[in-house]
Amino acid sequence: MSEKNKVPGVSTYNGPAGGWGALRAVAKAIRGQMAVGRDTSALLRVNQPTGFDCPGCAWPDPKSTSSFEFCENGAKAVSWEATSKRVRPEFFAANTVTSLWGLSDYALESLGRITHPMAYDATTDTYVAITWSEAMDRIGQALRALPDPRMAEFYTSGRASNEAAFLYQIFVREYGSSNFPDCSNMCHEATSVGLPQSIGVGKGTVLLEDFDHCDAVFCIGHNPGTNHPRMLATLREVSKRNVPIIAINPLPERGLERFTDPQVPIEMVANLATPIASTYYQIKSGGDLALLKGMMKWLFEEDRNAIDHGHAGVLDHDFIREHTTGIDALKADVESTTWDVIVAKTGLSREEIEAVAKTYSQAKRVIVCYGMGITQHAHGTENVQQIANLLLLRGNIGREGAGICPLRGHSNVQGNRTVGITEKPNDALILGIERAFGFTAPKEHGHDAVRAIQAIGEGHSKALISLGGNLAVAMSDPQATFAAMRTLDLAVHITTKLNRSQLIIGKQSIILPCLGRTELDIQAEGQQSITVEDSMSMVHASAGQLPPASEHLRSEPWIIAHIAKATLPATRVDWDALVANYDRIRDKIEIVYPDFFDYNQRIREPGGFRLYIAASERKWATADGKAHFLLARGVSEDPNLPSQHLTLTTVRSHDQYNTTIYSLNDRYRGVTGRRDIVFVNPDDLKANGLQHGDRIDVEVVGPNAVDHQGNTRSVRGFVAVSYPIAAGTVAIYFPEGNCLVGLDSFDPESGTPTYKSVPVSLQRSRAKAPAVDA
Numbered sequence: 001m002s003e004k005n006k007v008p009g010v011s012t013y014n015g016p017a018g019g020w021g022a023l024r025a026v027a028k029a030i031r032g033q034m035a036v037g038r039d040t041s042a043l044l045r046v047n048q049p050t051g052f053d054c055p056g057c058a059w060p061d062p063k064s065t066s067s068f069e070f071c072e073n074g075a076k077a078v079s080w081e082a083t084s085k086r087v088r089p090e091f092f093a094a095n096t097v098t099s100l101w102g103l104s105d106y107a108l109e110s111l112g113r114i115t116h117p118m119a120y121d122a123t124t125d126t127y128v129a130i131t132w133s134e135a136m137d138r139i140g141q142a143l144r145a146l147p148d149p150r151m152a153e154f155y156t157s158g159r160a161s162n163e164a165a166f167l168y169q170i171f172v173r174e175y176g177s178s179n180f181p182d183c184s185n186m187c188h189e190a191t192s193v194g195l196p197q198s199i200g201v202g203k204g205t206v207l208l209e210d211f212d213h214c215d216a217v218f219c220i221g222h223n224p225g226t227n228h229p230r231m232l233a234t235l236r237e238v239s240k241r242n243v244p245i246i247a248i249n250p251l252p253e254r255g256l257e258r259f260t261d262p263q264v265p266i267e268m269v270a271n272l273a274t275p276i277a278s279t280y281y282q283i284k285s286g287g288d289l290a291l292l293k294g295m296m297k298w299l300f301e302e303d304r305n306a307i308d309h310g311h312a313g314v315l316d317h318d319f320i321r322e323h324t325t326g327i328d329a330l331k332a333d334v335e336s337t338t339w340d341v342i343v344a345k346t347g348l349s350r351e352e353i354e355a356v357a358k359t360y361s362q363a364k365r366v367i368v369c370y371g372m373g374i375t376q377h378a379h380g381t382e383n384v385q386q387i388a389n390l391l392l393l394r395g396n397i398g399r400e401g402a403g404i405c406p407l408r409g410h411s412n413v414q415g416n417r418t419v420g421i422t423e424k425p426n427d428a429l430i431l432g433i434e435r436a437f438g439f440t441a442p443k444e445h446g447h448d449a450v451r452a453i454q455a456i457g458e459g460h461s462k463a464l465i466s467l468g469g470n471l472a473v474a475m476s477d478p479q480a481t482f483a484a485m486r487t488l489d490l491a492v493h494i495t496t497k498l499n500r501s502q503l504i505i506g507k508q509s510i511i512l513p514c515l516g517r518t519e520l521d522i523q524a525e526g527q528q529s530i531t532v533e534d535s536m537s538m539v540h541a542s543a544g545q546l547p548p549a550s551e552h553l554r555s556e557p558w559i560i561a562h563i564a565k566a567t568l569p570a571t572r573v574d575w576d577a578l579v580a581n582y583d584r585i586r587d588k589i590e591i592v593y594p595d596f597f598d599y600n601q602r603i604r605e606p607g608g609f610r611l612y613i614a615a616s617e618r619k620w621a622t623a624d625g626k627a628h629f630l631l632a633r634g635v636s637e638d639p640n641l642p643s644q645h646l647t648l649t650t651v652r653s654h655d656q657y658n659t660t661i662y663s664l665n666d667r668y669r670g671v672t673g674r675r676d677i678v679f680v681n682p683d684d685l686k687a688n689g690l691q692h693g694d695r696i697d698v699e700v701v702g703p704n705a706v707d708h709q710g711n712t713r714s715v716r717g718f719v720a721v722s723y724p725i726a727a728g729t730v731a732i733y734f735p736e737g738n739c740l741v742g743l744d745s746f747d748p749e750s751g752t753p754t755y756k757s758v759p760v761s762l763q764r765s766r767a768k769a770p771a772v773d774a
Contacts, residue, residue: 007693010677010721013670016273017225017232019260021667022072025655055081055159055517057228057657058408060208060534061607071229072262076655076662081516082546085112087498089129092118096125101503105473105735106661109497113513115550120509127511132554132562135510140566142463142490142508149176152490153452153461156182157468158410159517161530162419162539163585164556165412166592167578168467169420171564174439174571178446179461180423183469183658184413185449186476187372189750190380191406192417198388198628200621201613203414205403206367207536211238213401216363219277220248220387221288221373221756222407225255225668226654231369231407232259236274244359247277249373250285250649250726251679254668281356282726283346285649286757289379290345290635291353292386296334297342298357299393314361319395323618326629330389333631345635347726365401366391372409373649376756381749382632389629397627398618408535409658411517415533418611419589423448432592439572448751449475453743457484464506465492465563467556468514470659472501476741476753479707494559496549499659515555519544523558524580530557531586531603533611539596540608557582645701646684648758650734650741659735666733669723678715679723679731680762688762692722695765698732702759704742713740717765730760 015021054074091111097120100108117135118127130138146152154172156165169180184192192202199205211217211234224231236259239245247256257280258273266272283291303313320327339350346353360366368391374383388397388404396402408414420429423446433441447455453475455461464471464485475481485491488506495502496516502509515521521528521544529543554562561575578584586599595612602609614620620627652658653666653675664673671677678698680690690696699705700713707713715737725731732740734755745754 007719007721009672009674010719011670011672013254013668016258016260017255017668018072018229018262019268019271019273022262025072025667026075054078055411057230058411058414058535059228059230060536060538061540062208073226073229073654073657077657078518080109080660080662081496082518083112085110086549087111087114089116089118092127092129097127097503097505098125100498101500105500105659106664108499109660111498113496113549114498114511115513116552117513118511120505130510132552135512136562136566138508138510139465139490139492139563143175143567146463150179150446151461152177152463152465153179153181153447153456155449155452155464155466155469155471156180156416156421157466158183158408158413158416160416160467160556161412161532161542162415162589163530163582164467164560165416165421166419166585166589167557167560167564170433170437170573171560171568173425173433173441174437174564174568174573176442178423178425178442178444179452180421181447181449181452181471182416182421183410183449183474184417185751186474186753186755187409188375188406188413189448189752190375190384190747193750194381194384195388195404195406197622198385198630199397199404199615200619200627201615202417203537203613204405204535205397205613205616206405207610208234210367210401210403213365214238214363214367215243215365215401216359216367217243217245218248218360218366218368219245219256220368220370222369222371223249223251223253223255223652224407225253225259226652226656227371227409228407229255232276233261233263235259235276236261239274239276239278244278244363245276246356246359247280248283248288248291248356249280250282250729251651251731252280252282252724256280279355279359281348281352282724283348284726285373285647285729286377287346287348288374288377288383289386289632290337290342291348291356292383292390293334293337293632293635294339294342294346294350294353295357295360296330296386296390296393297337297339298354299361300331300334302357302361315393316395320393323620323627324392324629325624325626329631330629337635341635347728360390361394365399366394366396367401367403367405369405369407371407373756375750376752376754378745378747378754378757379632380747380752382630385630386632388627392627392629398616403616406535411534412532414535414537415531415539418533419593429592436588436591437572450743450746450751450753453481453484456488459487462488463490464488465494466501467494467560470499470501472504473499473659473735473738476738476745476755477707477743478735478739479709480743483708494556512559513550513553514559515544515548515553517542517544518546519548519553520546521555523555523582526581528555528582529603530582531608537611537613538608539603539611541603555579557585645759645761646728646730648698648730648732648737648740648760649756650737651731653733656733671721674719675733675736676718677721677733678718678762679725680720681725681727681729682722683727684730684762685720685722690720690762690764692720694720696720696762697765698730698740698760698762700740700742700758701761704745707742713742715739720762730762
């Protein structure tokens with residue numbers, strides 16, 4: 001609308017997802033980062049059977065591949081990693097850490113690939129180059145000096161390979177700790193915790209082929225156009241079969257509305273677009289639990305009415321009787337939830353909720369896809385379990401064309417969990433490690449991400465090793481997180497690029513530059529490949545092809561092995577042999593985890609193999625061998641909040657992947673060159689006496705309104721943008737909005753911070769307007 005043109009950098013985007021805009025964005029990303037020619041040819045090997053796995057999202061590869069199996073944001077991820085830009089020791093010598101702190105997160109990562117191991121020098125306030133040998137000596141000495149191994153925290157990013165993650169957890173457990181804060185703690189931990197209680201496995205139950213057979217797809221709380229764009233091609237095929245796709249999300253996301261496939265010439269030439277969602281319901285943020293209960297309430301009512309009139313019910317009573325337990329308690333809970341409460345919490349009418357439920361009831365085979373719009377709430381685990389309940393009511397798990405589909409983020413975040421990155425070791429893992437390596441790992445539970453930061457802040461933990469990622473920026477409550485990390489005795493960052501976490505200096509801070517997914521990995525016995533697991537439990541090989549960005553880079557398995565050797569002089573593990581040939585790492589994984597049988601043989605098959613998912617065969621790995629209908633508390637995250645408040649959700653921009661920001665643009669939302677934006681429903685602007693373009697302050701209300709220093713949690717001087725977001729909901733970019741999420745505000749079951757449900761108020765700002773970056 002014309003009003004938006006009054007705000008610099010804000011306009012209306014009318015195009016589809018994909019299309020020519022995506023191609024232009026790919027060209028710009030390549031032009032801005034990669035050396036044209038040999039390096040750009042790497043894109044032709046993304047997600048190919050003999051190429052490397054995209055370092056972006058975890059959407060599975062199709063069985064039949066084309067020459068172009070990358071999407072717009074995948075191309076950005078590859079070009080970002082395979083950039084020709086370098087951050088050499090000379091750069092660090094000329095720039096103090098204090099001066100680098102003043103750069104934006106986007107500017108820091110834009111500098112390029114780090115080329116040498118670096119250590120912080122307090123006398124010059126700079127990072128200086130050191131040898132790998134010196135780096136390992138320093139790390140080993142610092143870890144050995146800790147009075148208790150549990151005083152160290154070991155963070156993992158979801159981009160780490162199965163081989164690296166497995167070695168990492170073996171090293172840490174032999175060292176004597178179970179402290180594994182992980183990026184999944186901040187995204188899909190509700191899935192990992194909630195689904196095993198429901199159906200016996202913390203993973204999805206569908207395969208990509210199930211989308212060819214489904215009768216309906218529900219997309220709840222996710223944005224495929226930005227976060228997993230290759231999914232759009234799958235949804236496009238579903239739409240072309242005239243299968244209903246129901247989108248449920250507070251914001252209208254272009255990828256859920258319409259899509260032009262860049263690999264379909266007729267759509268590109270004719271500027272055609274395929275509609276994706278057949279119906280779009282804009283729910284209030286935090287209203288998912290109420291919606292799911294409302295859908296089940298209608299199903300129970302309709303089932304009873306049908307049976308009373310001599311018809312077959314809408315529930316699958318045979319499946320429920322044979323495979324489940326807990327149906328009576330669920331029914332009582334749902335029936336006691338009133339329609340008035342459900343309608344108020346969702347922001348949807350009763351008629352709309354009943355229409356959603358009716359669509360579900362009329363489809364024999366249903367897939368429910370969900371993302372962090374479901375998990376990043378104080379009741380995130382319960383949200384996941386209510387989705388499972390909904391599917392179980394009609395037997396939609398363990399059936400072709402049906403099932404639950406959690407949309408994981410990073411390309412191997414699920415694989416990390418599978419091969420042992422968990423702070424909660426079970427008996428099977430302990431026994432498997434003893435079989436494979438001959439030592440007994442600690443059985444006690446360690447720290448997740450929130451507890452790790454709390455332990456550091458309390459002075460209980462004094463060392464942090466980060467296997468990739470940008471923990472300080474990804475974590476909630478930067479006020480508390482940054483302060484805690486500055487008290488560390490040792491901070492080690494295994495990374496490809498510079499980010500803000502590396503500028504939070506402890507007594508010792510060390511940067512270890514590693515190979516990226518796109519690069520050749522040559523070890524003592526030749527070129528190596530690694531493996532990853534996608535969102536649908538498919539495990540396949542990945543082998544980089546590009547020369548390393550520097551001769552001083554080392555692979556993640558090599559780095560982990562050498563830290564282990566430096567830390568554990570009496571180690572029981574032959575680290576050198578494992579790193580010389582990654583087949584030996586996979587042999588050990590197979591011993592610890594028998595589901596990886598014939599691991600090395602099976603990953604050499606095109607497309608790899610699928611790990612066994614018992615629930616896909618209607619076998620329930622629960623204590624009683626049944627799938628469980630589980631209850632959720634009420635429909636509100638905090639019923640004690642003031643009635644007049646808005647709920648804030650954090651979102652990614654289109655040119656962003658997790659904490660990595662590729663540019664300051666958000667094409668599908670019409671934002672260019674800035675991130676100081678708060679998206680607000682026009683009625684909410686009016687109710688608060690505000691207008692489009694006003695500078696506003698966003699303040700947290702309720703129990704977490706005050707930070708650890710006694711200040712009100714807020715962002716100030718941001719720009720209000722009138723946007724067709726659900727009434728009662730406002731949105732701000734992640735990680736800019738993380739300061740509004742208290743470290744103590746998290747799902748008690750999963751530990752996931754409440755990035756998607758922050759109670760706030762808005763008011764006109766007196767703060768100076770932030771600069772708009774060009």
